[in-house]
Amino acid sequence: MAMTVMDWLNLIGEWSEKLARRPNDVKKDGALRFGILGAAQIAPQALIIPARSHAEVIVAAVAARDKRRAHAFAKKYNIPIVHDTYDELINDPALDCIYVPLPVAMHYEWALKALQAGKHVLLEKPSVSNAEEARALFEHPVLQSPNAPVLLEARHYQFHPAWHTFLSLFDPADVEEANVRTAIAAGLFPADDIRFKYELGGGTLMDLGTYNLSALRGIFGAEPTSFVSASPQPSSNDERCDIAMEATYDFPNGGVGKLSCNLGARVKYEKGKGSWWAWLFQDWPDVVADMPPWLTVKLREMHGVEEDMAVTTQKTIVMNNFMGPHMWHRIDINTTTTYRSPNNTIIKTETSTESKKAYVWPGSQGGDTKGEDWWTTYRYMLEGFVDRVKGRKGSGAWVEGDDSIKQMAAIDETYRKAGMVVRPTNKVLSGAN
Structure with missing residues (x-):
């Protein structure tokens, strides 16, 4: 599953070429004015x-708890307005939309305040801390009116044409097994990073693993019927938070889904397994494991008859770099066909691989559906968000509120299966002092 040297060279070449063609558009009248809550590191990539x-998008304002940091952030990214407080930004009548990249534990409170102020909200993933918060937010009366503001959980990869091309290659009912793996080398995030603080909604399943679990749910087009197993690796900073998680799920069609996510990947060596370099670099940060993220889908065998021979066809579909397909990706459709004689003797076996890529929507040069091959997943997501606010059909890619609720319910249940506590509910909702 690992990328070859040529794959990496192609990635660099394709991405460099696309960046060279990226323009800065002149803003239209009626462009949506965004305010950002917090000077978060993800904000430039995700929105700015x-x-x-x-x-039709202007990033007009920012607010942060540290005013000096807010001013430095605004100067760096040419944001004209710096508000002193989050409340001041949310209540700015000149703003149409609020982007919320705060720590997860703060999502519910501030997303709801923004919605109640009549602002559309782009909410970083995971949407909130747990299913209780998700139901309270996405089913809130403020979202039920005919002219309700738009609320979107920012699972950006689901807006890219590559993801939808991948899903179009199989029927969820035919999936026998799906496996999604993501990993980041140890050392990128310090032990005291907010990703590993329970009170802030930390945990790898809440962060990197959100992509894994949502991808599995998308592949099967359904919710798990059974949470078979979940094995966490607790963080050294807070044992209530996982630095890695492996989990297995049963789905309604009888298929099995597996995920593995790790924000502290290290080289592991088991005697008799792996290569010599794994032994040599035992416990070093693993800079090659599961890079880029990949997922694989094994379909059920298809059976037929051809000239008195029994024919069995097995397909496995692999998507490389499903999380960042704009940089580079490849979807491989691997087919193995086996021919057997009437007495079940294998006569011959044929294998083939067909590869696909999709950087733009089919027919994206006309109509409501737009796209360019240099658009990132975040750029596609922003297009979808603006289309929804403007009442346009667009590509149709979206993360519904019900999907976000089910996603958090699946995360909660995975933590329970792992013997870990669910992330805490915001005091605004729980009524705690």
């Missing part, structure tokens, strides 16, 4: 840079 090429 994508907004530069969107004629």
